[in-house]
Amino acid sequence: MKRYISLLALVVALTFAPETNAQKFSGLDKSPCDIAYYRTDRKAAPVAKVVYGRPQKKDRPVFGTLVPFDKVWRTGANEATEITFFKDVMFGDKEVEAGTYTLFTIPGVKEWVVILNSDTDVWGAFDYKEANDVARTTVPVEKDSQSLEAFSITFEPGDNGADMYMGWDTTRVKVPISER
Incomplete structure (x- = not known):
């Protein structure tokens, strides 16, 4: 009988106890994470995947202003943007082996320097080390009449591969990527 009363008391206590083990979830991120894939077709294995904050x-x-000219930028928000190549590629005019890299940029008025760096899983560009750059390519800036509210990355079919477009507000840059 003592066991029954003890068990009943425990059940009642747990039922009416404050939720001490409830998980607290944060609200929606102000710069949500997104993923862009480059595939040769819908059923093909990916050639590249970009994970970035918007x-x-x-x-x-x-x-x-918000993103200064001529300074290294994480190319998005929060954690530095990462790009994975599932095959060896030409990134702009540079040969790059399959693997995961951080995608940094140096935005300029007329051109951007787009950088692949071997440091991964980093927050922002605060600890960026030029010595760990794997490849750099310079691409021209284009202007669009349509303004993008959120920073965006997408892939479009291009010559011998795809073009990776990055855009925000009315600024657009294009980096050609092709399989080697």
């Missing part, structure tokens, strides 16, 4: 414009000027 900061929002929110009526602010972007390049030259």
